[in-house]
Amino acid sequence: MxxxxxxxxxxxxxxxxxxxxxxxxxxxxxxxxxxxxxxxxxxxxxxxxxxxxxxxxxxxxxxxxxxxxxxxxxxxxxxxxxxxxxxxxxxxxxxxxxxxxxxxxxxSSASTIFALSTNIRNSGSAIAVIRVSGDETLNVIDSITNGKANHIRAKPRQACLNDYVDPNTNELIDKGMTLWFPRPKSYTGEDLCEFHIHGSMAVISKMLTVIGNIRGCRSAKEGEFTRRALMNGKLQLIQAEGIRDLINARTENQRRRALSGLSGMLHLKFNQWREQIIKLMAHMEAFIDFGEEEMIGDDVMKELNVNICNLKKEIDQHVANTKLKSDFIKDGLHVAIIGQANVGKSSLINKLTEKDVSIISPISGTTRDVVETWMDIDGNCVCIADTAGIKDADHSNVDPIERQGIQKAIQRAKECHLIIMVVDADQVYRHKKLIISDHLKKIIEKKSESELLFLVNKIDLVANSDKRQELASILAKNQMSKPIYVSCINSEGFDDFIQQFKQKIEHNVGTNEDLIAFSNERHVMHLTETSKELAITMKNLDKDLAISSFHIRQASYHIGCLTGDITTEHVLDVLFKDFCIGK
Structure with a gap:
């Protein structure tokens, strides 16, 4: 060293x-x-x-x-x-x-820390919680409860009603509940207490100021309480990531996936792989140490190679099956509503969200920019974007601003996970053909069936059954399969559209019974590196056992970064910067 x-x-x-x-x-x-x-x-x-x-x-x-x-x-x-x-x-x-x-x-880092642990609006709230952790916790309690620390200490994990005072002036600040959690049976593994006070900004500010003036106390950094819990063995690294994702969860599926990390399911899976790698590593070390004295049989080396290969396949399959679905759950599924101008795209997004997201007007080209909104659909986070009507670039009445809007619409359509293609039923029937721009045709051609919903809007304008049969025939000739007929005016066909929309989302995101998802890209990175190291290990197994041994150690390192057996300050800093101060 x-x-x-x-x-x-x-x-x-x-x-x-x-x-x-x-x-x-x-x-x-x-x-x-x-x-x-x-x-x-x-x-x-x-x-x-x-x-x-x-x-x-x-x-x-x-x-x-x-x-x-x-x-x-x-x-x-x-x-x-x-x-x-x-x-x-x-x-x-x-x-x-x-x-x-x-x-x-x-x-050097064992200061007593404190922070507000509840989110407070400017108007205040009924209750606020201030958390304190560290060696000086009892001193903090004693200082602001006017010497009641021994009484509170005798009642761990029980709520005690106390007057809170400024120790310098003996001025009453508030009356609240004190909860005392002695080490090591606390969230952080240190002496910890919580002050439950009234949630006015004045009370909170005064309490934080008074605690900050007590010797040995300082304001906590982002996620420092959870970081101390991790360092004191109260949490695993993946559980800490699960807490972060749970705090940031916006939908039911995000909550469930965060709990999969918090419950230890991910840690168990990664730890099983790490144990397999360590076992393989031990066998290879033994072969290196005794290989010259005892000939290693071909069957032994073959078995070793098979075990490494099977482990690599399992890791690769796990990454392939869960990475994309996890991205959908964590970052949301992006949907773009596209079509010609004035076919009812803005009416559709307003109908879906049940609010005025986009301006509706009979004037063609009202929407000039991408207008997006977030929705929670069956526990899935979905970002729906209304886009400008897409015309061909050489269209005579396309002004520069509208042209820019069209380019943005095309770009959004290329990037999104799911497209809702909207056409005007009345327009198709009157012209006896499907009128869409070359840009739209190219976009549709590049999307698979799972990435596309074909919506025929304004069906209320084609009320006659014979006309509708003719409309269906026209669409079939244009190879537009499985069209969904809807009306944003009278809601006709909307239930069918919602059902198929949810099916498309489920197809992309998956169900709750799917494989465990990763919490973040850090897991994907380390598992990908683990797989690479295992591949190099197999490649050199018959050539140079020492090189293979080195690379399987590297694989062990990357898995160790997931289980928390190997951490660095940088990894922890990145993890906890997204936490709130009081967590």
């Missing part, structure tokens, strides 16, 4: 030298050491903490005696101290020194 083999680094820490003097030196050291870079952020925190609090009884002479490669354990969670003992490191001074260094490393 390059970073930990230079005594100067530890001498800088022990002497309390400022981190700013070491930053460029550290950067050059980690340039060729990816493993060390994972811990650079924590090392910097530790060094910064030493600058202010060099009172942990750490002696430089003891640090100097520790083998440099072991010092890496000082920057890892406590479980790695046990690994030192497993490595037959029995020197008590060495172990104690590393434990002290480690303690400093993590104490």
């Amino acid at each position: 390059i970073l930990f083999t230079v005594p100067k680094y530890w001498e800088c820490i022990a002497s309390g030298q400022q981190m700013i003097d070491m930053s460029s030196w550290l950067s050059s050291i980690i340039a060729g050491n990816g493993f060390a870079s994972l811990y650079l952020s924590e090392v910097q925190n530790k060094a910064s903490y030493y600058n202010e609090n060099n009172q942990q009884g750490i002696k430089w002479k003891h640090v100097q005696k520790i083998r440099p490669s072991y010092l890496v354990f000082a920057c890892m969670p406590n479980v790695y101290v046990e690994m030192l003992r497993n490595l037959k490191i029995h020197n008590k001074t060495v172990i104690k020194t590393i434990e002290l260094i480690q303690k400093c490393s993590f104490e």
Whole structure:
């Protein structure tokens, strides 16, 4: 470990030298050491903490005696101290020194944090919840309840009615409920409390100000409560992602899929794959160690290759079957309503949403831009876009603004997941043919049946049954199969349209019984990389077992990034930046 083999680094820490003097030196050291870079952020925190609090009884002479490669354990969670003992490191001074260094490393981020955990409108709300977590939680309770901490401490997980006061002036702030959750049986794994107060902006502001003035307390960052729960083993990484997705869920299916991560189903699946990879890795290591002494049979290598191949197929199938459907559930299914001008596209979107989304006018070309709205259809998030009427580019009365609207409509039609193609029933019947632009024909040709709904609007204008039969014959000649006849005026055929629309959505998104969906693109990325590493492993299995062993270790790394066995500060920062402050 390059970073930990230079005594100067530890001498800088022990002497309390400022981190700013070491930053460029550290950067050059980690340039060729990816493993060390994972811990650079924590090392910097530790060094910064030493600058202010060099009172942990750490002696430089003891640090100097520790083998440099072991010092890496000082920057890892406590479980790695046990690994030192497993490595037959029995020197008590060495172990104690590393434990002290480690303690400093993590104490630097052990401030007591607080935040408002409920979303409050400007007009206020009935109740607001302020959450506090950390070592100073009891002190916070004692300060603002006028010395009632012992009474509250005796009643963990029970609601206690208290007066909240400003400890500096003894002024009454509010009367509310206090809930105390002692470590480790709390959401964060730390001492935690919740203050349930009245939800006026004045009360909330005063409470947050008073808590912020108590020594050792600071405002929480985005998702910091959940981050601490993760670091303290109260949650798995995928469960933390599930919480984020649950908070952001807008539809029933988004809620269900978020709960699949929160319930541990995803973690179980990924962990099973990781265990298989570790088992395969162990076999390969054994072959490398004993291969020269004992000949490895062809049947053994063949079985190993089959096991790797089966695992790769399972991962690939999982990615292929769930990635697109998961994107639909998480980001929504995008639908474009297209057609010639004045065929009733705007009337359709207004009818669907039961509100005035688009302007309706008998004047051709009223809609000039893409107008979109979101709907929850059977628990699915659907974005429906009304577009400008699509005419051919050489149409004589197309002005520059309308031309731009047509281009946007064409682009949206190409990008969307589902198209609702609208034609005017009366126009088709009167002209005895289907009138659509070349642009529309090209768009339709490139869409599969599952991506297209053909809607014949204004059927109320073709009331006679004989006329409707003739209309159906005209459409059949133009190869427009399975048309849906509707009227946005009298709602004729609308129930049939809604039913078929829902079927198309279900076909694209899937049902609740489908495979578990991924929470985000991070899962897809790591599983794709895992599959690539397994492919390289198989390719080199008969050529060079050492190369195969390296790549299957890389596969284990990527799966470990999903299960949470391997994390970096960057991964956690990206995950928790989308959380609300009080979660």
